Amino acid sequence: MARPQPLVAGNWKMNGMLADLAEIEAVRDAVDAGGGGGAEVLICPPATLIVAAAKLVQGSRLKIGGQTCRSEISGAHTGDVSAAMLKDAGATYVILGHSERRASYGETNAAVRARAISALDLGMSAIICVGETKAEREAGRATSIVGRQLLGSVPAHPDPSRLVIAYEPVWAIGTGLTPTNADVAAMHRFIRGEIERLVPAGGSDVRLLYGGSVRPRNAAELMAIADVDGGLIGGASLDVDDFMAIAGVYREDVKAAASA
Ligand code: 13P
DSSP: OOOOOOEEEEEOOSOOOGGGHHHHHHHHHHHHTTTTTTSEEEEEOOGGGHHHHHHHTTTSSOEEEESOOBSSSSSSOTTOOBHHHHHHHTOOEEEESOHHHHHHHOOOHHHHHHHHHHHHHTTOEEEEEEOOOHHHHHTTOHHHHHHHHHHHHSOSSOOGGGEEEEEOOGGGTTTSOOOOHHHHHHHHHHHHHHHHHHOTTTGGGSEEEEESSOOHHHHHHHHTSTTOOEEEESGGGGSHHHHHHHHTTOOHHHHHHHHO
């Protein structure tokens, strides 16, 4: 059965000044020259750059997304942005429930679900992040934690083509550490099963990304794992060459061979 188009997404986190729009132009040109292979390529810069970045990618295959949003459309929420504002600025995706936001702002599964609903209702795509801490993995609780996050944060009846799940083990983010390929495979198999249960109409087509210390040196083996439909890239997305090296792993022939 044909798999959905993979997605390679760069999460710039709190990095990026106006001068760094040149990086987005460079990625845009590389993607439009075929550098992303068979993958859809997305950059999520800080909110301050979205308007300008979205203008730069008009007519390009490169997409622009936000890094979070609130569920309300507008209101007295100092410092926050809504999905409607992200869409208005030109974003077509939004990352939700990243572990850094769950940790720093106490974002709950219920809040993540409400935000995902607001983004999906506006026709945007939502990337919901899940993942266990080191202590939870060592206690043998990784799947139960991820299962609970999925149950609590995935909306009912989403459009499967616009829902993305990113498995990001907290201990692998920015550390240079990654789970073994077997552990990634086992977790993605578990997530696929849960998503097929939670989204009976099309759960097998929801893209599942792996994130956490993806680098050019390990991208090919991580992305070849069954049920890994792309990556959510932090640090390595800040370097055009590294990011394009990772995105380029998804040449259609390579993925076809991997899933044959
Ligand atoms: P790193 O790729 O820097 O480990 O970050 C992963 C991440 O948090 C992407 O959302």
